Amino acid sequence: MQQHTAEVEGVRVDLRHWIGGERVASERTFADISPIDETELGQVAAGGAAEVDAAVAAARAAFPAWAGLPVSERCDILRRVADGIEARIEDLSLVETRDNGSLIRSHRRGVMPRVAMNFRAFADFAEKQLGHPDMEVPGRGHRERITYDPAGVVAIITPWNAPLMLATWRIGPALAAGNTVVVKPPEWAPLTASLLADIMAEAGVPAGVFNVVQGTGAEAGAPLTAHPDINRLAFTGSVPTAGVISKAAAENIVPLSYELGGKSPLVVFEDADLDLAVEIAVEQFDNAGQVCLKAARMLVHSSLVDEFTERVVAKAATLRQGDPRDAETDVSALISRRAFEQVSGFVERAIADGARPLLGGGPNADLGGLYFSPTVLVDAALDSEVMTEEVFGPVVTITPFETEEEAVRIANDTRFGLAATLVTGDRDRAERVSSALNAGTVWVNCFFVRDLEAPFGGNGRSGIGREGGIWSFDFYTDIKNSVFSPTGWKED
Structure with missing residues (x-):
């Protein structure tokens, strides 16, 4: 019955x-x-x-x-x-x-x-x-x-x-x-x-x-x-x-x-508030990375990339993964066994193709189940799968750039165009780059700010x-x- x-x-x-x-x-x-x-x-x-x-x-x-x-x-x-x-x-x-x-x-x-x-x-x-x-x-x-x-x-x-x-x-x-x-x-x-x-x-x-x-x-x-x-x-x-x-x-x-879906960029310029940039970067692990707006591709000026990466890895390593019913938990599980296997496959193939995990890189062995560790990858080729396809999980990549033009080119080199985030201390650059980015929503020195009367798509x-x-x-x-x-x- x-x-x-x-x-x-x-x-x-x-x-x-x-x-x-x-x-x-x-x-x-x-x-x-x-x-x-x-x-x-x-x-x-x-x-x-x-x-x-x-x-x-x-x-x-x-x-x-x-x-x-x-x-x-x-x-x-x-x-x-x-x-x-x-x-x-x-x-x-x-x-x-x-x-x-x-x-x-x-x-x-x-x-x-x-x-x-x-x-x-x-x-x-x-x-x-x-x-x-x-x-x-x-x-x-x-x-x-x-x-x-x-x-x-x-x-x-x-x-x-x-x-x-x-x-x-x-x-x-x-x-x-x-x-x-x-x-x-x-x-x-x-x-x-x-x-x-x-x-x-x-x-x-x-x-x-x-x-x-x-x-x-x-x-x-x-x-x-x-x-x-x-x-x-x-x-x-x-x-x-x-x-x-x-x-x-x-x-x-x-x-x-x-x-x-999305494959949104986070662009961090050399004049950025680094504390703010790191905070926004680690926020991308929210909901175990199962967010269409997530800035999965982090593009960072070469003069900041080493310090940025070190600080993001250190801060993300402190995230508490576990039961989401605990108010102290920061990162939970993936939605299903199928999703877990898909995310695992993306990361395994990325590593096989030459990307290096500086954090995570696989399931959380301590928790088991559907818990995939927050993962930070570097050295991924721009045309690789992990850089071009949506990985609906707690996985981000960090890529250096040299010039503003290069940053915009890499950011726009995607079939998606849902959102983009940029961090800069230069107001003129913010206006210039936000206009150049191909995205329905562009956040400047902020993330996930939404007004219900504003257009979204x-x-x-x-x-x-x-x-x-x-x-x-x-x-x-x-x-x-x-x-x-x-x-x-x-x-x-």
């Missing part, structure tokens, strides 16, 4: 789908495994085409009433969702830490408060700024009214490295704009999406407005991306999966928003489109221009 709930760190989690305001079971299930110790947390309902059809139908049926609500009423409901998240930050933190192995302290201090902000900020933006003042056609006297009309049903497929935060980053504006949503959470970490469904219901989100279909990418994700009755598709994940999704969505001409193989602020609503709405003539009225 299937167990429909599981107790995770003392929190009761429903393992069924959430469709049309009800819990729905499936005949098949899949095991949800914690990366902390590779134990099973529960057997989660495994959806397929039937569950996807039901969820999309529920979202379609709920769309007219939700879209027809005054924006202030929709946004009041979403603020209640934010209140519900804030009331359950500890539960959400405990469950997501157990589910995907990320740090409990990060969840408590930053991630889960940001989840609430994803609803509150986009609700505030929609209510106060969504719209456009009427315009007059020059010399004609015609009036143009620009409106943002809800697009319809939005499909959102989310990643496992920050599943709730990266889901709600898109759920928030999609719902605020008046759309209804079907979410396919990651099979590696699905549990907080289920808790979010509970919070949505408690906040008064009408049945069918928010739906969750759990399952694998092949069995649940594929029918969702190919569904003829979705109007927008947002995906965060790998480049190969994005290629598959693009082909499926193309059949129905569905607009896409992609946030994909990647160039090249790092994504399609931008979201954040008005850019989110540009995507999740159909923008209409209604032109009113000054003549032809009865009173004329």
